[in-house]
Amino acid sequence: MHDGKTTAGATAADTASVDAEPLSHGLKQRHLTMLGLGGVIGAGLFVGSGAGIAVAGPGIVVSYLIAGAIAMLVMRMLGEMSSAMPASGSFSVHAERALGRWAGFSVGWLYWFLLVVVLAVEATGAAQIAHGWVPGMPQWAWVLVFMVVFTGANLAAVKNFGEFEFWFATLKVGAIVLFLALGLLAVFGVLPDTDPVGFTNLTGQGGFLPNGWDGVVSGVLAVIFAFGGLEVVTIAAAESDDPVRAVGRAVRSAVWRILFFYVGSMLVIVTLLPWTSMEPGHSPYVAVLDSIGVSGAGQIMNVVVFVALLSALNANLYGSSRMVFSLAERGEAPKGLLKVVGGVPRRAVLASVAFGFVSVLLNLKWPDSVFLYMLNAVGAVLLFVWGLIAVSQLRLRRRIEREAPERLTLRMWAFPYLTWAALAAMAAVLVLMLLDDDARPQVLWSAGATAAVLVVAFVREWRTRAGAAGAAGTADRSSGR
Numbered sequence: 001m002h003d004g005k006t007t008a009g010a011t012a013a014d015t016a017s018v019d020a021e022p023l024s025h026g027l028k029q030r031h032l033t034m035l036g037l038g039g040v041i042g043a044g045l046f047v048g049s050g051a052g053i054a055v056a057g058p059g060i061v062v063s064y065l066i067a068g069a070i071a072m073l074v075m076r077m078l079g080e081m082s083s084a085m086p087a088s089g090s091f092s093v094h095a096e097r098a099l100g101r102w103a104g105f106s107v108g109w110l111y112w113f114l115l116v117v118v119l120a121v122e123a124t125g126a127a128q129i130a131h132g133w134v135p136g137m138p139q140w141a142w143v144l145v146f147m148v149v150f151t152g153a154n155l156a157a158v159k160n161f162g163e164f165e166f167w168f169a170t171l172k173v174g175a176i177v178l179f180l181a182l183g184l185l186a187v188f189g190v191l192p193d194t195d196p197v198g199f200t201n202l203t204g205q206g207g208f209l210p211n212g213w214d215g216v217v218s219g220v221l222a223v224i225f226a227f228g229g230l231e232v233v234t235i236a237a238a239e240s241d242d243p244v245r246a247v248g249r250a251v252r253s254a255v256w257r258i259l260f261f262y263v264g265s266m267l268v269i270v271t272l273l274p275w276t277s278m279e280p281g282h283s284p285y286v287a288v289l290d291s292i293g294v295s296g297a298g299q300i301m302n303v304v305v306f307v308a309l310l311s312a313l314n315a316n317l318y319g320s321s322r323m324v325f326s327l328a329e330r331g332e333a334p335k336g337l338l339k340v341v342g343g344v345p346r347r348a349v350l351a352s353v354a355f356g357f358v359s360v361l362l363n364l365k366w367p368d369s370v371f372l373y374m375l376n377a378v379g380a381v382l383l384f385v386w387g388l389i390a391v392s393q394l395r396l397r398r399r400i401e402r403e404a405p406e407r408l409t410l411r412m413w414a415f416p417y418l419t420w421a422a423l424a425a426m427a428a429v430l431v432l433m434l435l436d437d438d439a440r441p442q443v444l445w446s447a448g449a450t451a452a453v454l455v456v457a458f459v460r461e462w463r464t465r466a467g468a469a470g471a472a473g474t475a476d477r478s479s480g481r
Contacts, residue, residue: 024343089326379442
């Protein structure tokens with residue numbers, strides 16, 4: 001386990017050594033691979049991408065390339081650190097080792113808060129779809145069913161979580177592969193009653209960049225947060241049979257394939273349909289399937305989105321429980337959360353689902369007031385987390401190269417230049433969000449939440465040091481010095 005004594009000044013030999021986790025090691029490579037692939041394929045892609053197309057036009061392809069490149073760099077950094085030092089707290093542990101306890105405390109609690117709030121959005125969205133299928137069952141009852149089912153899955157052996165995610169991700173990946181295949185056939189006019197579309201929709205209606213680079217930038221702001229969720233694979237790797245090799249393989253396979261799925265999907269969509277026909281809030285995937293004559297496209301996509309939401313709910317509950325468990329290991333959360341039964345941190349799971357349930361109730365009761373403030377408070381937290389991952393990697397890479405270079409089995413590309421480039425890109429996104437009227441509240445509320453957590457972290461640090469100094473003074477006096 002990781003105690004609270006780890007500091008930024010620890011040697012690489014100390015920090016790189018990984019004590020045996022008390023958690024189970026029931027996740028297999030196939031679980032991690034599909035978790036990495038499926039973790040970010042959700043409603044943000046299937047439905048939310050319509051908003052990006054509406055502002056960027058065909059240039060949304062460039063927007064996804066830029067956002068995906070940032071996410072890929074972050075995952076490469078995280079993969080480097082996690083393969084060298086696998087831990088259930090992943091980047092929270094890395095931040096503590098690189099920068100001190102305040103950093104591990106801050107990034108860990110911020111990420112936990114992000115997951116349990118987003119969990120409410122996913123549970124509510126899935127319940128809305130299910131209520132549409134079975135109107136006789138109220139929406140709140142569906143939420144209760146989902147929460148109970150996935151709490152049970154996460155309280156059981158970790159392999160149950162892995163199996164849920166494996167099959168959820170398989171369905172989502174299969175849906176995208178089928179969509180890409182049908183789309184390409186339609187583009188070349190191979191499907192019945194279709195003619196080759198050429199590049200008319202890419203170059204018409206204002207050209208490839210109808211709103212210029214401003215539209216591309218707005219598209220980046222609309223889609224970058226859809227890449228959130230990749231981080232969970234590095235948390236899960238600590239519960240695999242071979243964490244070092246598992247996280248490396250999962251990161252390598254996930255980032256390229258996800259970028260292919262995202263960019264490929266967008267390219268098919270804007271090639272087949274005029275971008276001006278896209279409406280925010282409506283799935284462009286449904287529009288494409290309807291246009292090529294797939295009957296029941298809306299219901300098919302409802303099923304896919306439903307599975308995507310449940311998959312994300314399951315993954316977020318898992319990730320939040322492991323993060324708060326890791327915080328408890330290091331003395332940054334109540335020690336009572338360390339109870340492990342059958343390799344599962346059951347109290348950490350229950351604590352996470354309890355707060356998640358509160359978030360769901362707030363979303364159902366006050367979606368436009370209390371819950372909206374909570375959602376805004378985590379709106380830009382992902383970028384803060386990614387930023388700390390980059391800073392941690394800058395610090396730890398030098399230390400590991402100097403004292404334990406054999407642990408660098410997965411290396412960040414073009415270090416340190418691409419790390420600095422990723423940091424600059426994230427800072428630019430935050431500045432652009434501040435300049436955007438719709439995104440500004442998220443940045444301000446998220447900055448407020450981050451500042452509050454940092455204040456608590458520094459107060460804890462100050463009290464710990466003051467207590468240590470007081471104890472040392474008492475010891476000196478008692479020894480007659």
